[in-house]
Amino acid sequence: xxxFRFTVLGSSSAVPTSKRFTTACVLNIHEQxxxxxxxEGAQIQARRAKVKFGKLNHIFISHLHGDHYxxxxxxxxxxxxxxxxxxxxxxxxxxxxxxxxxxxxxxxxQLGFNIKFHEIDNKSYSKILDTKTIEVYAxxxxxxxxxxxxxxxxxxxxxxxxxxxxxxxxxSIRDIRRIKDGEDLVFEDGTxxxxxxxxIEPEKPRSFAFCSDTMYNEEIxxxxxxxxLLYHEATFPDEMQKRAAETMHSTxxxxxxxxxxxxxxxxxxxHFSARYKxxxxxxxxxxxxxxxxxxxxxxxxxxxx
Amino acid sequence: xxxFRFTVLGSSSAVPTSKRFTTACVLNIHEQxxxxxxxEGAQIQARRAKVKFGKLNHIFISHLHGDHYxxxxxxxxxxxxxxxxxxxxxxxxxxxxxxxxxxxxxxxxQLGFNIKFHEIDNKSYSKILDTKTIEVYAxxxxxxxxxxxxxxxxxxxxxxxxxxxxxxxxxSIRDIRRIKDGEDLVFEDGTxxxxxxxxIEPEKPRSFAFCSDTMYNEEIxxxxxxxxLLYHEATFPDEMQKRAAETMHSTxxxxxxxxxxxxxxxxxxxHFSARYKxxxxxxxxxxxxxxxxxxxxxxxxxxxx
Numbered sequence: 095x096x097x098f099r100f101t102v103l104g105s106s107s108a109v110p111t112s113k114r115f116t117t118a119c120v121l122n123i124h125e126q127x128x129x130x131x132x133x134e135g136a137q138i139q140a141r142r143a144k145v146k147f148g149k150l151n152h153i154f155i156s157h158l159h160g161d162h163y164x165x166x167x168x169x170x171x172x173x174x175x176x177x178x179x180x181x182x183x184x185x186x187x188x189x190x191x192x193x194x195x196x197x198x199x200x201x202x203x204q205l206g207f208n209i210k211f212h213e214i215d216n217k218s219y220s221k222i223l224d225t226k227t228i229e230v231y232a233x234x235x236x237x238x239x240x241x242x243x244x245x246x247x248x249x250x251x252x253x254x255x256x257x258x259x260x261x262x263x264x265x266s267i268r269d270i271r272r273i274k275d276g277e278d279l280v281f282e283d284g285t286x287x288x289x290x291x292x293x294i295e296p297e298k299p300r301s302f303a304f305c306s307d308t309m310y311n312e313e314i315x316x317x318x319x320x321x322x323l324l325y326h327e328a329t330f331p332d333e334m335q336k337r338a339a340e341t342m343h344s345t346x347x348x349x350x351x352x353x354x355x356x357x358x359x360x361x362x363x364x365h366f367s368a369r370y371k372x373x374x375x376x377x378x379x380x381x382x383x384x385x386x387x388x389x390x391x392x393x394x395x396x397x398x399x
Numbered sequence: 400x401x402x403f404r405f406t407v408l409g410s411s412s413a414v415p416t417s418k419r420f421t422t423a424c425v426l427n428i429h430e431q432x433x434x435x436x437x438x439e440g441a442q443i444q445a446r447r448a449k450v451k452f453g454k455l456n457h458i459f460i461s462h463l464h465g466d467h468y469x470x471x472x473x474x475x476x477x478x479x480x481x482x483x484x485x486x487x488x489x490x491x492x493x494x495x496x497x498x499x500x501x502x503x504x505x506x507x508x509q510l511g512f513n514i515k516f517h518e519i520d521n522k523s524y525s526k527i528l529d530t531k532t533i534e535v536y537a538x539x540x541x542x543x544x545x546x547x548x549x550x551x552x553x554x555x556x557x558x559x560x561x562x563x564x565x566x567x568x569x570x571s572i573r574d575i576r577r578i579k580d581g582e583d584l585v586f587e588d589g590t591x592x593x594x595x596x597x598x599i600e601p602e603k604p605r606s607f608a609f610c611s612d613t614m615y616n617e618e619i620x621x622x623x624x625x626x627x628l629l630y631h632e633a634t635f636p637d638e639m640q641k642r643a644a645e646t647m648h649s650t651x652x653x654x655x656x657x658x659x660x661x662x663x664x665x666x667x668x669x670h671f672s673a674r675y676k677x678x679x680x681x682x683x684x685x686x687x688x689x690x691x692x693x694x695x696x697x698x699x700x701x702x703x704x
Contacts, residue, residue, distance in 0.1 A: 109477045112446040116473070134473035135440040141417040158506045160476045167472075168421070168439035171465045172414045193505050200498050201463045201544075239506075 103139035136165035155186030350383030364390030441470035460491030655688025669695030
């Protein structure tokens with residue numbers, strides 16, 4: 095089965111701690127890397143997580159708070175110094191383009207590659223990327239500034255051809271491709287071998303949702319229904335419910351309720367307030383709402399299979 | 400003896416590695432912290448090094464290459480979130496002010512404290528800070544862009560009064576202060592006890608020089624003569640001499656020659672090219688020129704006593 099792996103690069107909210115960097119995470123889909131948010135030091139964590147920079151072509155920024163994008167300057171500058179020449183796609187809110195490019199132009203620094211900025215409309219659910227293997231959608235979140243989450247859906251995989259059948263019927267490369275797409279095998283004499291005799295069902299397409307900074311918001315549930323991996327911010331435990339509301343963040347329990355109502359397979363909690371040294375409380379409270387809860391500790395990995 | 404400790408926060412040049420952050424280091428002088436350069440992630444390393452952010456009032460930036468200042472955004476934003484209200488002094492080249500402040504104004508982020516920018520003239524040796532305990536000078540360095548090093552000199556310490564003498568002569572607090580400043584003790588009847596009978600010599604004032612990015616440049620030697628701790632960049636070993644010259648950086652050997660000619664007490668090498676996984680070669684080559692060579696590995700500490 096091809097890789098579908100989520101790796102946490104930073105799990106702290108606002109201020110990093112000695113153990114937790116600010117928000118950034120990466121999705122490895124079939125050895126292509128997709129970066130979601132880029133807090134300070136994301137490039138260092140990405141190296142530690144063995145992200146292949148040459149296979150990183152899409153960066154998604156949820157909103158313009160420093161703890162979600164201050165790592166872009168260093169990352170872009172390093173990609174350039176490492177010799178990148180191919181275009182890099184960056185998806186984010188209005189203003190990100192200017193924010194990034196002015197930083198480099200102010201110091202007369204010329205990146206060795208082009209950046210294509212894709213401005214996200216944070217008011218509506220919309221497809222922002224469509225490749226051979228995945229589709230990415232922006233999800234409207236509710237936060238102090240315009241903010242989008244992201245939903246990644248793997249496209250249906252091809253059917254798996256049964257190896258013995260290739261030999262048995264001496265199937266050509268061209269026919270193999272057709273059969274993988276679901277077609278039957280038809281011989282010149284008109285004999286038909288139906289597809290279900292030649293192939294087995296492919297794995298179910300997988301999905302991932304990234305809900306970075308948001309207050310409790312049931313409106314996102316229809317979009318993320320049955321998602322395999324739901325990353326949802328959980329800045330505070332119950333005891334800080336009031337502060338969560340004021341700052342338009344979620345509690346761990348609220349993240350659990352969203353996961354349950356959306357029938358997610360797994361919930362990953364992240365974006366923890368720096369005032370908490372340990373995270374048991376977050377896990378415990380979310381688990382009272384939803385069974386499969388995990389903590390997005392820095393450099394932790396989650397495979398979907 | 401009061402603290403005079405140099406701590407390395409980042410030792411990589413240009414691009415960080417999984418083990419080395421980009422340039423930043425901190426000097427703890429009598430529990431006041433002074434930050435020199437601020438590469439990405441400096442605030443995280445500073446936490447790991449137990450820097451007291453409340454005692455950090457002066458930041459010195461050598462030049463406007465990203466690997467020396469991209470950590471400012473995160474650090475300033477965290478200081479604000481942590482409740483800082485007192486003015487922070489930042490010393491750096493022309494343009495730094497605009498570079499930093501525009502980043503925050505572009506996202507409508509209001510820092511909770513004021514920043515006082517001190518523009519450095521990188522063409523001349525000049526005093527840029529004078530406090531009760533230290534003087535800081537800017538040193539002209541030779542690099543691709545305007546660049547300054549920094550020399551920190553501890554002010555002469557007070558003489559140490561011999562405790563037994565206080566009791567013996569029943570010396571008042573006021574007189575103790577005078578005696579520490581070097582005065583004799585004079586009684587009402589005119590009796591004089593000379594200062595050298597009451598005190599012992601204080602420790603020699605200590606000094607530190609930070610030569611961040613520079614080609615080999617003997618012009619700095621008179622300024623840093625007899626410095627206790629000389630941090631000097633050593634981006635490359637001998638085998639990359641040509642590349643060092645092209646990029647206006649130094650080799651480890653050149654740093655060793657500067658240290659020898661300046662009669663420094665200790666040389667700390669830093670700013671290592673990311674292409675070197677291990678650093679023995681840098682140390683070996685510098686040691687062929689100068690005896691007391693140390694490597695500025697991340698989070699290493701050097702006390703001057």
